[in-house]
Amino acid sequence: MLDEGKGAAVLMALHPDIAAVLAGDSEGCIVTGDCLAPGFLLDMPDACVDAVVSDIPYGVVNRDSGGLRNLDKGIADEETFAVDEIAGQSWRLAQSVYVFCGTEQVSELRACLVVLGMTTRLCLWEKSNPSPMNGERLWLSSVEACVFGRSPNAYFAERCAGPVWRGPIARNQMHRTQKPLWLMSRLVSASVPAGGIVLDFCAGSGTTCVAAKKLGRRWIGIEIDEKYAKIARHRVAGTPRPLFPEPTKGKEPVSSLF
Numbered sequence: 001m002l003d004e005g006k007g008a009a010v011l012m013a014l015h016p017d018i019a020a021v022l023a024g025d026s027e028g029c030i031v032t033g034d035c036l037a038p039g040f041l042l043d044m045p046d047a048c049v050d051a052v053v054s055d056i057p058y059g060v061v062n063r064d065s066g067g068l069r070n071l072d073k074g075i076a077d078e079e080t081f082a083v084d085e086i087a088g089q090s091w092r093l094a095q096s097v098y099v100f101c102g103t104e105q106v107s108e109l110r111a112c113l114v115v116l117g118m119t120t121r122l123c124l125w126e127k128s129n130p131s132p133m134n135g136e137r138l139w140l141s142s143v144e145a146c147v148f149g150r151s152p153n154a155y156f157a158e159r160c161a162g163p164v165w166r167g168p169i170a171r172n173q174m175h176r177t178q179k180p181l182w183l184m185s186r187l188v189s190a191s192v193p194a195g196g197i198v199l200d201f202c203a204g205s206g207t208t209c210v211a212a213k214k215l216g217r218r219w220i221g222i223e224i225d226e227k228y229a230k231i232a233r234h235r236v237a238g239t240p241r242p243l244f245p246e247p248t249k250g251k252e253p254v255s256s257l258f
C-alpha cells in the first residue's frame, strides 16, 4: 500500500504504473519522462525501493579532445539535471545507491551522499575488451566509474568483494552508452533482495530492468527519450522470469513494508 499523502496522490494520478509497482500490484514498469518532473522521483515515498542502479548522462564525451578521435554519444549523454539533486533523491528513496557517472561527477556525487550519511565507495567497471581507439597515443579508455552509497540497514549479498568489476562491453548494443547485462545483474543481485524493487531513473535501453526481471526482482525504469523507453520495454518483454524464485537472504525487501 502507498501512504496517503500529496506525493502518493500525484504519483497515482500521473503515473499509476509506478504506483502499482510500489503497491505490490505489478512486477515492473518503464515510463517515459524527465525523472525530476512531477509524478516521478519527487512524488515517490521515502525508502520505497531497495536500490537505485542508474547510469546518468556523463556530459563529457562529446567535447573537443585536443585533435584526438572522439566518440559521439549524442543527446543520450547530455546532462539534464544537477548531480546533487539526483544524489538527494537517490538517498531518500533507496538504501543502496549505484550511480555510473563521469569522472568529474564522482567527487560531487560522493560528497553529497556522505553529507547525507551514506558510506560510499568508488567502484570501477574495467572493460576486458575496450575499444582500441587512440591506443597508439595514450592509455585506453577502459574504465568507467560508479559511485556506491549505502545506508546503515542496506541489504548486501556479496562477501569481501572488491569494487573493481571486470568484464566485457555488451555486443549488439541498442543504446550508445549501454551497460552490459552481467554488470547490472551483479549489482541488482548484490543489493536487492528477491522480490525487492530496483529503480533506474535514466533507464536508456533498460539493462537494469532486464537484469531485475531475469533475477526475480521488480523494477521501475524512467527514461526521457520515448525511442529508448520503447526499446527498453521490448527488451524486458523478451526476458524470461527465473524458473525457481530465489529465497530472500534473511532480509525482507523494503517495499514489503508499505
Ligand SMILES: C[S@@+](CC[C@H](N)C(=O)[O-])C[C@H]1O[C@@H](n2cnc3c(N)ncnc32)[C@H](O)[C@@H]1O
Pocket (backbone or CB within 6 Å): 033, 034, 035, 036, 055, 056, 057, 058, 075, 076, 077, 078, 079, 080, 081, 175, 177, 178, 179, 180, 201, 202, 203, 204, 205, 206, 207, 208, 222, 223, 224, 225, 228
Ligand atoms: C547513460 S544512458 C543509460 C544507458 C543504460 N544504462 C543502458 O544500459 O541502456 C542515460 C540515459 O538517461 C536518459 N536521460 C537523460 N536525462 C534524463 C532525465 N532527466 N530523466 C530520465 N532519463 C534521462 C538519456 O536519454 C539516456 O538514455
